[in-house]
Amino acid sequence: xxxxxxxxxxxxxxxxFWMTIRLTLVSAxxxxxxxxxxxxxxxxxxxxxxxxxxxYVTLVRNTPLTLLVTFCVLGLYLFMNIALLPRSVGGPTQxxxxxxxxxxxxxxxxxxxxxxSGINTVPPGQAxxxxxxxxxxxxxxxxIVLPQAMRGAIAPLGNTLIALTKNTTVVSAVGVAxxxxxxxxxxxxxxxxxxxIFFLMALGFVILTLPVGVFFxxxxxxxxxxx
Amino acid sequence: MSSPAASVLFDVPGPxxxxxxxIIGVVGTLIILAGLGGLVWGLRDQLTADKWAPFLRADTWIxxxxxxxxxxxxxAAIAVVSASVLGLLLSLGRxxxxxxxxxxxxxxxxxxxxxxxxxxxxxxxxxxxxxxxFSGLFPGPxxxxxxxxxxxxxxTFYNSAVIAELLRSGVNSLPxxxxxxxxxxxxSIGQTRRLILLPQAVRAMLPALxxxxxxxxxDSALGYIxxxxxxxxxxxxxxxRWSNSIASFLVAAALFIIINWLLTRLAGALESRTRARxxxxxxxxxxxxxxxxxxxxxxxxxx
Numbered sequence: 001x002x003x004x005x006x007x008x009x010x011x012x013x014x015x016x017f018w019m020t021i022r023l024t025l026v027s028a029x030x031x032x033x034x035x036x037x038x039x040x041x042x043x044x045x046x047x048x049x050x051x052x053x054x055x056y057v058t059l060v061r062n063t064p065l066t067l068l069v070t071f072c073v074l075g076l077y078l079f080m081n082i083a084l085l086p087r088s089v090g091g092p093t094q095x096x097x098x099x100x101x102x103x104x105x106x107x108x109x110x111x112x113x114x115x116x117s118g119i120n121t122v123p124p125g126q127a128x129x130x131x132x133x134x135x136x137x138x139x140x141x142x143x144i145v146l147p148q149a150m151r152g153a154i155a156p157l158g159n160t161l162i163a164l165t166k167n168t169t170v171v172s173a174v175g176v177a178x179x180x181x182x183x184x185x186x187x188x189x190x191x192x193x194x195x196x197i198f199f200l201m202a203l204g205f206v207i208l209t210l211p212v213g214v215f216f217x218x219x220x221x222x223x224x225x226x227x
Numbered sequence: 228m229s230s231p232a233a234s235v236l237f238d239v240p241g242p243x244x245x246x247x248x249x250i251i252g253v254v255g256t257l258i259i260l261a262g263l264g265g266l267v268w269g270l271r272d273q274l275t276a277d278k279w280a281p282f283l284r285a286d287t288w289i290x291x292x293x294x295x296x297x298x299x300x301x302x303a304a305i306a307v308v309s310a311s312v313l314g315l316l317l318s319l320g321r322x323x324x325x326x327x328x329x330x331x332x333x334x335x336x337x338x339x340x341x342x343x344x345x346x347x348x349x350x351x352x353x354x355x356x357x358x359x360x361f362s363g364l365f366p367g368p369x370x371x372x373x374x375x376x377x378x379x380x381x382x383t384f385y386n387s388a389v390i391a392e393l394l395r396s397g398v399n400s401l402p403x404x405x406x407x408x409x410x411x412x413x414x415s416i417g418q419t420r421r422l423i424l425l426p427q428a429v430r431a432m433l434p435a436l437x438x439x440x441x442x443x444x445x446d447s448a449l450g451y452i453x454x455x456x457x458x459x460x461x462x463x464x465x466x467x468r469w470s471n472s473i474a475s476f477l478v479a480a481a482l483f484i485i486i487n488w489l490l491t492r493l494a495g496a497l498e499s500r501t502r503a504r505x506x507x508x509x510x511x512x513x514x515x516x517x518x519x520x521x522x523x524x525x526x527x528x529x530x
Contacts, residue, residue: 045236045240045248046248046251046252046255048255048256049252052256058488061487062441062445062484062487062488062491063480063483064445064446064447064449064459064483066448066451066452067448067459067479067480070451070459071473071476071480074463075472075473075476080272080273082269127236131238137236140237166341166344167343169343169346170345172345172452179346180343180345180346183346183349184349187353187357188353191356194350194353194354194357198350202338202341202346205341205342205346
């Protein structure tokens with residue numbers, strides 16, 4: 001026990017989880033933006049955009065996240081030396097940005113599908129009424145359908161956020177110093193505390209995901225459209 | 228995909244609408260093509276013929292891609308079977324009338340769902356390396372099985388929790404009459420569950436199980452991190468030989484996409500077949516509060 005506490009003073013567990021949280025939040029915003037655009041494209045009256053959005057979802061959703069992350073960081077950043085930020089920015093930040101890109105692109109497909117299932121919860125009468133009073137596609141989608149769809153999509157979006165929180169561990173494959181990367185280091189240097197380290201880290205994820213789950217199931221009932 | 232005429236979101240466009248849609252379509256296509264073109268331009272050094280020539284050689288496939296594919300499929304196949312068995316046990320425990328058993332199963336399910344698959348995998352892998360007892364389970368040449376077993380167990384624990392929830396919601400989705408009929412002919416509640424409800428629940432969740440196989444197959448790529456020679460790892464081993472990292476990534480991605488797309492199609496076919504024959508309908512993965520939904524490619528817009 002004494003040794004384990006000493007171990008905790010050597011490794012900054014909180015900083016690692018702070019990295020996990022930052023990865024989650026920034027990627028969540030990215031995934032929400034890309035996912036909404038893709039979902040709108042998928043229901044738009046323009047066949048070319050529909051086809052592109054459909055292809056995006058099918059291709060990305062069937063690709064392992066590990067492959068996307070390694071492709072972005074090992075392939076594009078390290079092998080091809082393509083940087084998203086100016087060269088003056090340090091390596092860890094460049095890594096972080098590429099990791100966020102991979103996470104956002106992957107989870108955007110789940111966001112898009114979630115919003116689409118939200119659109120399915122909106123009764124056809126709503127869109128028909130909007131068209132009947134002369135609204136265009138953009139007006140009816142933006143003012144009538146999407147606001148209700150977003151409220152219907154809260155449950156799948158919450159699930160995606162929880163999945164994203166857990167999936168940020170994948171970026172340890174390319175050396176981003178988040179929680180599972182720290183766990184790996186801690187175990188490799190102090191294998192005698194294998195169990196304690198794992199349960200500490202697992203507990204961290206329970207603490208991160210449990211309130212999110214509770215909040216989203218509360219929000220789902222609270223914000224449900226009364227029909 | 229619903230045809231434009233069937234969509235409730237917009238009218239069938241008139242002449243001006245058609246023109247406008249065509250203009251937006253052309254402009255949108257150009258923007259997308261420009262983006263893709265920029266990507267191809269950025270990767271132009273990697274898209275030359277000599278980077279792709281290795282994929283025409285037989286030894287590339289015999290030594291790298293085929294063994295990688297076999298390892299990926301093998302880990303996923305074993306994991307889906309063991310996850311099904313453990314999932315069945317956990318769902319029985321969670322629905323049992325024995326309170327401690329129910330609590331233990333619930334805690335296990337919630338814990339397995341909360342812990343990232345990668346962390347579980349890393350923990351089991353290090354357990355095999357550092358814990359004397361577990362390390363002793365792999366004497367002599369069996370030592371090379373460590374990454375495979377760690378991948379399988381990591382996938383099993385998470386997915387057994389998912390499958391347990393699928394089964395439970397399958398039982399709950401059955402009409403009440405099924406239970407009442409079972410009790411009515413004098414079966415005990417346990418017998419009713421075992422003989423009447425569970426068999427139907429298993430059939431109702433088969434399509435969802437095939438969709439879950441897509442998630443398992445994708446997650447088996449996490450084995451890359453604990454140096455299990457699956458498809459992604461072997462594609463990168465190949466890349467270090469020919470220095471064609473980008474091309475190898477793209478080929479590996481194509482293989483993953485083809486397999487998963489076929490599995491998704493299979494799940495869709497199973498679902499429409501099952502739906503015709505079930506009392507309680509089909510369990511869809513998105514109804515069970517599962518994070519990663521891998522259901523059919525198209526959720527059709529309601530007519």
